[in-house]
Amino acid sequence: MNDKPADTIEIIVNGEAQLFEASLSVAALLAKLGLPAKKIAVEHNLEIVPKSAYGAHMVDAGDRIEIVHFIGGG
Amino acid sequence: MGLKDEKLVIAGREFSSRLIVGTGKYKDYAENAAAAEAAGAEIVTVAVRRVNLTDKDEPMLVDYIDPKKFTYLPNTAGCFTGEDAVRTLRLAREAGDWTLVKLEVLGDEKTLYPNMPETLRAAELLIKEGFEVMVYCSDDPILAKQLEDIGCCAIMPLAAPIGSGLGIQNPVNIRLIIEQANVPVLVDAGVGTASDAAIAMELGCDGVLMNTAIAEAKNPILMAEAMKNAVIAGRQAYLAGRMQKRLYADPSSPIGGLI
Numbered sequence: 001m002n003d004k005p006a007d008t009i010e011i012i013v014n015g016e017a018q019l020f021e022a023s024l025s026v027a028a029l030l031a032k033l034g035l036p037a038k039k040i041a042v043e044h045n046l047e048i049v050p051k052s053a054y055g056a057h058m059v060d061a062g063d064r065i066e067i068v069h070f071i072g073g074g
Numbered sequence: 075m076g077l078k079d080e081k082l083v084i085a086g087r088e089f090s091s092r093l094i095v096g097t098g099k100y101k102d103y104a105e106n107a108a109a110a111e112a113a114g115a116e117i118v119t120v121a122v123r124r125v126n127l128t129d130k131d132e133p134m135l136v137d138y139i140d141p142k143k144f145t146y147l148p149n150t151a152g153c154f155t156g157e158d159a160v161r162t163l164r165l166a167r168e169a170g171d172w173t174l175v176k177l178e179v180l181g182d183e184k185t186l187y188p189n190m191p192e193t194l195r196a197a198e199l200l201i202k203e204g205f206e207v208m209v210y211c212s213d214d215p216i217l218a219k220q221l222e223d224i225g226c227c228a229i230m231p232l233a234a235p236i237g238s239g240l241g242i243q244n245p246v247n248i249r250l251i252i253e254q255a256n257v258p259v260l261v262d263a264g265v266g267t268a269s270d271a272a273i274a275m276e277l278g279c280d281g282v283l284m285n286t287a288i289a290e291a292k293n294p295i296l297m298a299e300a301m302k303n304a305v306i307a308g309r310q311a312y313l314a315g316r317m318q319k320r321l322y323a324d325p326s327s328p329i330g331g332l333i
Contacts, residue, residue: 073121
């Protein structure tokens with residue numbers, strides 16, 4: 001992941017660096033990751049992104065994204 | 075029930091079941107769903123964790139335990155600071171679109187005992203943000219009162235350490251907490267078997283929250299049903315009002331008319 005091509009950007013998703021072609025919206029990011037927008041929550045650089053903003057909210061190089069959902073727990 | 079019981083009311087929501095079950099440690103979500111059903115639970119606790127990006131076909135809790143049928147109670151298990159807990163529950167609110175949450179801020183890896191100063195601080199932050207906070211806490215009556223005073227909607231003292239199954243270690247404190255509370259008190263953590271749940275309810279608890287006692291039973295579905303019955307039995311005994319204890323015997327058959 002260190003030798004990234006010049007025309008890509010790196011975004012940290014759930015703690016792992018991932019390469020994308022350019023900055024993109026949260027909606028586009030979820031689509032690329034194959035995740036349904038329902039049933040999850042997204043945090044961008046420690047700020048919650050409301051579901052209604054997924055289309056307009058842009059993610060850039062070096063940004064940190066957390067995508068969470070509900071799992072079993074006590 | 076012979077005597078018509080009131081419903082359990084938490085933050086204005088009514089529940090018929092007084093048993094809340096966790097959704098961790100089960101063999102799989104199918105067994106988990108069957109246990110929640112057998113327990114007659116209406117509320118299930120859930121954790122908030124990162125989505126698995128590599129295995130997207132991983133089974134999802136929502137496909138087994140329907141959030142429309144069960145009230146999901148997001149927890150902050152694994153959080154050791156108020157900030158972590160608040161961050162987790164903000165995400166939970168966005169994922170699920172509800173505000174009823176279970177706050178637990180842990181203070182020690184070995185005992186999973188709650189960090190009460192952090193718990194109080196996080197509860198205040200959450201309540202300011204509009205959350206309805208059911209709070210896992212130590213069995214200290216003074217701290218329990220403080221949590222109620224700042225606006226927590228349910229007080230949930232531990233019976234014993236999380237996952238220990240030791241049963242109610244300090245019934246005196248649990249009773250004191252119940253006596254002073256104007257919001258529901260639920261024993262959360264430490265229940266091991268059905269009699270522990272019944273004792274909690276006989277003390278006057280409004281409900282019991284458990285996970286491991288059911289999930290780690292050899293037959294979790296049967297234990298879930300046992301817990302359901304124990305909570306009902308304990309509640310009925312509490313409402314019925316138990317007899318006074320005596321130091322010596324008192325014959326059950328009349329003395330008069332003896333041959």
